[in-house]
Amino acid sequence: xxxRGCTGNDNKLPRSYHSGDSGDALEFIKSVKQEFPYSKLxxxxxxxxxxxxxxxxxxxxxxxxxxxxxxVSPPMQLDACSARMNQGFSRYYQYxxxxxxxxxxDKKYDKHNMHRLxxxxxxxxxxxxxxFDFDDAYTAPIHGFDSAQDYYIxxxxxxxxxxxxxxxxxxxxxxxxxxxxxxxxxxxxLSEDVILELTEHGGHVGFIGGTLFxxxxxxxxxxVTFLLEDSN
Numbered sequence: 001x002x003x004r005g006c007t008g009n010d011n012k013l014p015r016s017y018h019s020g021d022s023g024d025a026l027e028f029i030k031s032v033k034q035e036f037p038y039s040k041l042x043x044x045x046x047x048x049x050x051x052x053x054x055x056x057x058x059x060x061x062x063x064x065x066x067x068x069x070x071x072v073s074p075p076m077q078l079d080a081c082s083a084r085m086n087q088g089f090s091r092y093y094q095y096x097x098x099x100x101x102x103x104x105x106d107k108k109y110d111k112h113n114m115h116r117l118x119x120x121x122x123x124x125x126x127x128x129x130x131x132f133d134f135d136d137a138y139t140a141p142i143h144g145f146d147s148a149q150d151y152y153i154x155x156x157x158x159x160x161x162x163x164x165x166x167x168x169x170x171x172x173x174x175x176x177x178x179x180x181x182x183x184x185x186x187x188x189x190l191s192e193d194v195i196l197e198l199t200e201h202g203g204h205v206g207f208i209g210g211t212l213f214x215x216x217x218x219x220x221x222x223x224v225t226f227l228l229e230d231s232n
Contacts, residue, residue, distance in 0.1 A: 013114040022056035040122020043069040050074035051157045058160025070170045077183045078152035084180045173202030
């Protein structure tokens with residue numbers, strides 16, 4: 001709904017989507033609001049989408065398009081997350097995810113002159129081993145950023161948190177393998193409308209309680225509870 005090309009259907013343009021790409025989401029939300037002007041709309045984002053949602057809320061500020069929002073495991077500081085993915089077992093996740101990104105990029109060469117657009121030969125895609133490699137070679141130039149670092153700085157949601165005027169819950173775990181604790185915002189970096197719930201365990205979009213034979217998937221319950229609190 002909010003990232004063209006993220007559903008399994010190819011984005012027909014040379015570009016793709018990225019963690020700060022709030023334009024499609026804003027257009028979608030405005031469209032739904034126009035269709036159902038008297039209905040309350042709520043937003044829930046996970047991982048990359050959670051970072052985008054927080055950034056969007058910071059951008060629209062007083063524009064009350066959404067009643068409440070929840071962001072689960074958002075990579076709020078992208079450069080720190082990129083560095084974390086080069087450490088320990090996180091490198092396995094990076095290997096799997098970058099392979100998928102490379103495969104999607106390779107398909108772009110069938111329809112577009114990507115070598116001219118981004119300066120990368122098709123046979124060199126295999127040399128992109130990390131998120132930073134991929135973002136520096138493709139994400140940044142195709143979306144108008146100067147470099148991967150420029151993309152990370154401008155698309156990270158952490159700097160937008162103090163501008164959020166929509167009641168928002170962030171659910172994050174200290175043991176998230178995609179992020180270091182440096183990603184976690186301080187109290188001073190949050191607006192009064194943002195609640196940060198920090199757990200010791202939960203991994204990346206995990207948050208399972210109970211026991212091995214009787215697990216409790218409490219994340220979904222917490223999201224619904226927050227959204228319906230004080231609801232008329």
